[in-house]
Amino acid sequence: MKDNTIVVGLDIGTTKITTVIGEVAPNGSVDIIGEGSVPSEGMKRGSVVNLERATHAIRQSVQAAERVSGVRVESAYVSVGGNHAKAITSHGLAAIRRNQEIAQPDVDRAIENARAVPLDPNLEILHTLPQEYVVDRQEGIKSPVGMHGVRLEVDVHIVAGTAGPLLNLRRCVQEAGLRVDGFVLHALASGLATLEAAEQTQTVVVVDMGGGTTDIGVFKRGNLAHSACIPIGGEHVTADLAQILKIPMEEAENVKRRYGAALPELADQDLTLEITTASGSTHAISAFELSRIIKPRLAEIFSMIRDEIDHTLGPVELVAQGMVLTGGAAMLRGTVELARDRFRLPVRIGRPRGIGGLTDIVNGPQHAASVGLLLYSLGEDGRVPPAVFRERAEDLMVPPPAPEDPAPAKPAPVAASSAKPTSQKSAQKSDGPGLMDRIRGLFKDWM
Template sequence: MKDNPIIVGLDIGTTKITTVIGEVAPNGTVDIIGEGSVPSEGMKRGAVVNLERATQAIRQSVQNAERVSGVRVQTVFVSVAGNHAKAITSHGLAAIRRNQEITQADVDRAIENARAVPLDPNLEIIHTLPQEYVVDGQEGIKNPVGMHGVRLEVDVHIVAGTAGPLLNLRRCVQEAGLKVEGFVLQALASGLATLEAAEQAQTVIVIDMGGGTTDVGVFKRGNLAHSAVIPIGGEHVTNDLAQILKIPHEEAENVKHRYGAAVPELADPDLTLEITSANGATHAISAFELSRIIKPRLAEIFGMIRDEIDQALGPVELVAQGVVLTGGASLLRGTPELARDRFRLPVRLGRPRGIGGLTDIVSGPAHSTGVGLVLYGIGQDGKVPLSVFRDEPELAPAPAPAPAPTSGKGSGPQAAVQPEVTVVTPAPAPAPEPQKKDKGSFMERMKGIFKDWL
């Protein structure tokens, strides 16, 4: 258990940077006491591309969280995403003397032997995550310390990152006046925040859908057993819309969230948008056609994930019992339904749970990584703290999206003709007569009947 009761997670993404401050009670429960989110600057697909702008965004995010919590932040756990992160699973072995109990030193020796695999010298190890242990052929052992045997084996999931991107990330955090207490793989952090108690006994695929990348973690009985990064995210869907509809990126993002769907059949059949591009050309597109632009990109993401797991672990349907979607891009309407069709497994939307404090702010999928970084900081062993599953409070539901306006304008540079999206809907059909009638209308009809009789 971490001695410091204050733990800070810094989720540095492609579209936003979020700081989450957690306080650990003596009984191990976690309260979120601070949160600060700002648009991301200087980042692309999980890597720093502009040191100065990324540093300024990090500083602003942390300051916002400090104002809410009243706590001065000094050290942070930082999320790592992007295709520079690599992962392998290695096997370690340690011999035990006869009639001797297995000690923690024996466990450490087995893990160290698993770490002794040839890696690219340009890689820096981020995590060494032991899976279940095997003692004299007996599998499924969580903690072998104190047991008897002569052969101790362990599979270790090793996560490493390319030294250059990690150094750039560390420098940005340090320039913002903070110390990096540890790097944490984004898929691991999101899994720690969203996996429920029942899923700890299963094999579950956690898919964190971010802006620039999609991070995948396969959790086997609560342990991260496989991880991968897909270099496509929600921003690519927005770019597709901006390119095809000829509208600014900001307007495409607005159209995607307000009117789009991952499954065209779930789009509003009566909704039509009038698109006015920068050159003054106007054309209409239905919500169904809009969703037909969105679906192929999301289907591509799920297809790449399926191919990755099929090649590494075997057919998805035989490997896992369920899929958990999280991350901001997973909020697009119809995304769970499309994932269910592609993976042929139960799919649910994952939200942070097992925490207190500012649950109304951090209860959405977009905060899964930030909350998971705080949970990782409690034990720093890649496992969900047991206190999260004890007396788990009910999280407040995410706020409902604002009603869609009848028109919207892009926030890009002013042009001769500002791009515009207008919603066109057919005249509503006459409302059917309600079955439940109020007293006044009933009396009026009765008066008319009596008048006709007389």
């Protein structure tokens, strides 16, 4: 564990930048003392596209967290996602002299041999994560130090990032006034914060559904064993609504969050929205039809996740025992139910665990990665010391929100919005049926 008691996580996403400040207690537990979230600027799919705007947004996020905590921060662990992050699994071997115990230098030698794989010179290694060790063909060994054997083997999950995007990200953080303690893979951070103790004995898929990308991490007995990124996220769902309903992205995001659902059968069957387009024309659309626009894009994301895992590791139903959804896009009503249907696995929403302090602020799935960055800073080899969680009683955690009723009450009209709920009677007088026909035609093949 680091000597300093203040740790900082900086989660830089496509739609949101979050800074979380934590204080490490003497017993190893972590209290959240500061949080700052601002809309992201200058980022696209995990990469910097505008240095000045990205730097400005990072600075705003850090300053907001500093105001809450009263602490001046100087460095942070920074999340990395997007297609520029690459991952491979490599095998390492070390010979042990007869009649000698395996020592830490032997373990280091096996890991170093696993790292000695040809990589593109344009890649920078971010993580070298050992999986289970094998001693004289005996598998499933967590720590081989002190054991006897003549042959030590290890599989190492190597995560690397493209040098150019990493340099741009580092420059933005530095110009915002912070040093980069290290880059951490987004999926790894999310898994560290959300996996329960029982899940760390199984194989679990962690899916972080962000705005521009969806990050995948397959954790096998608590170790990150496979990682990938899908270049589609919640922002694409918003773009679908904006395109079909002919409304601005901001308005589409508001409509999606307040009235959308991943499954049409979970939408409010009695609710109809009145949509005013940019040209001034008015259409009516039911919440049911709204969800019919949302579902195909989410189904596409889940299909791409399934293809990635099936092609790399095998059928997901046979590989994994469960799935955890994190990220802001996972908060849409019905997403868990859609994932259960697509993957045939137990699925739950992942929320940060093992923390104290401002838990009411960071208890949602959208804070999984930022809290995971703090936990990563306390451990090594991508694992969190058990003491961090052991000292935190469950009754200190803020319980997750109660599940919503299948048929929620009719929501209030959108304030200052062109999308307004209206009655079924008024909907019949509008030109909504024409829009319905167009939507049905566009999505007939998808459904």
